[in-house]
Every structure is written in C-alpha cells, then in structure tokens.
Amino acid sequence: MLQKIKDMLNEVENLEAHSAEEIEALRIKYLSKKGSIAALMNDFRTVPAEQKKEVGIKINELKTRAFDKINSLRAAFAQTDNDDSDIDITRTAYPTPLGTRHPLTIVKNEIVDIFSRLGFSLAEGPEVEDDWHVFGSMNFADDHPARDMQDTFFIEARPDIILRTHTSSVQSRVMEHTQPPIRVICPGRVYRNEAISARAHCFFHQVEGLYVDREVSFTDLKQVLLLFAREMFGENTQIRLRPSYFPFTEPSAEMDISCNICGGKGCSFCKHTGWVEILGCGMVDPAVLELNGIDPTIYKGYAFGMGVERITNLKYQVKDLRMFSENDMRFLNEFEAAN
C-alpha cells in the first residue's frame, strides 16, 4: 500500500497538460469520486490497524499534492490563455502609410498612356548627351543662340558633352537606328542654365513625340493633338495653333488650349486671354530626316514637345515650380488620391 502511494505521488509530481481538456481529464483520473485516489481511500479500510496512521498521513499528502499539482497546471494554462486573449483578431489593422507618386510622374504617366493608346511606343535617351544629338542632328546652325553658354550645361573639359536641353535629342537617337514607320513618345528630364525662381528651374521635364511614315500630314498632327488635349483636360477643351519657328520642324507651330482654369473666360493664369500655351510642334524638317539617315523623298513626319511641369500646373495649379523638387511631404501627400 505504501509503495502504491509512493508511486502515485511520483506520477502526480510529473503530470503535464497542454490544454484545459487535458487538465480536466487528469482531475477526473486522480481526484474524482471514481478516481485513483478515491480508490486508494477505499482500500484504506483493509489496512491493518497498526499501519492506518502512517498510511492515512501518506494518502492525505498524496491528495493535497494532486490538488496542488492540478491547480498549478490550471494556473499556468490560464496565464498562457490570457496572453492570447490580449490579441483581438477582429481589430482593424493599423494603417500602413503608403508612398505617393510624384505629381510630375502622375502627369507624365498620363501623357504616355494617352499616346500609347494611339499606337506610340516608349523611347528614352541619355540625359548626358553629345552636341550632335541635342543640336547638330536637329538642324541647329552652328551659331544658333540655344548652343550659347547661357542655356546649356557643359561637362567640364569636354565641350562636346552636355546635359540635354530638350528631349528632341531622343528623336535623333531613335531615327539613327530605326527605319519608318516610327511612332514614339519620349519622356525625360532636361537641363537649362537658368536662375531658379518660381517660374524657371535649371531642370525640368518634357515629353517628345515623333511620327514618321510615308503619308503624314499636318492634319494628322492636329487631330492627334486635339485628341490628346481632350483626353488630358476634358472633352470641351479647344485648341489653337499659332505659327512659330523651331530649327527641326517646318512648318512649326505652338499649340494653346482653352484655359481650363477659367474655361476660356480669362483669368490671371491665362493672363486674361482665355488661352494657355502647352506645346511646340510641326512637320519634321526634311533636313532632320536626312541628317538622321531617313530618305525625305519617301518619308514625312510630325513632331511635338511639351513641358510636363506646365501641364501639371494647369491640372493642379501648382504656382511655384520649386515645389516639385523640394520634397515637402505636405505638398507631395496632396497627390495621394491622384495616384
């Protein structure tokens, strides 16, 4: 009997449980009315009188230890259980702050998107360029004022290597290795040596378009630009083309759109004219085709170039160009919804 009690005490000390159900099963096994300790108590009757005292003490000790053990298992389990209940799996997640696209990227993507729907594919070229691709191949005379130190950033010790002043250089990069039909849209950053102010910066962004094929007319150009203006600024937008001059197009034009801030009635943005200029364009000068290895007796083309900052200003009324490069989060976060 004493040995039996001792064994059971050992068993009880080493009990383990991993769930409330397991603890309850142990309680039933040892401490219930039909449990093993109750069975020992029953056997107690058969213990000889002279051993009763000693066995009685041992059984009581076993009972207390079993009680304590099961209670301590319960307490340990309740603690881990409590830890779990601190996690509310129904709670909404903390918001993760997402970045926003830069307003110029938003507008550039929109421009590229509109033209890609019209069949234009994307082309890009380097920002550090040579004089040939920026000026020579674009039919700039050697003494053209745009080559002047005033406008162009030169790379030290290499006067023929410059920062491109316009994305028209990509026209040349495409034409020199592609025969028509060519239909490309070329976004990119350009640099000009200007004093930085609210209205001018030493770098800004342009999107260039070029279309070269057998039968290309000024009417095609006009129609594509009208479609672009309406996609970008709304279906009531009007366009007007004014004669202009660029070395690489002939004839050349500048395009205005009806001011989308006042709807053409006249406001300070459009200087009370009802029109704002958004791009330069024209028929590719045959000399440019020739300079870039395309036969001008077979092919014709049109080209256009627009400033992304200008279009962004029109869409979002950003008054100061410097805002675009100051990384002020209050400004950038305003474009969260436009992403």
Ligand code: DAH
């Ligand atoms: N490259 C001109 C500029 O920077 C913009 C331009 C005008 C591009 C007419 C063209 C064009 O392709 O046809 O001001």
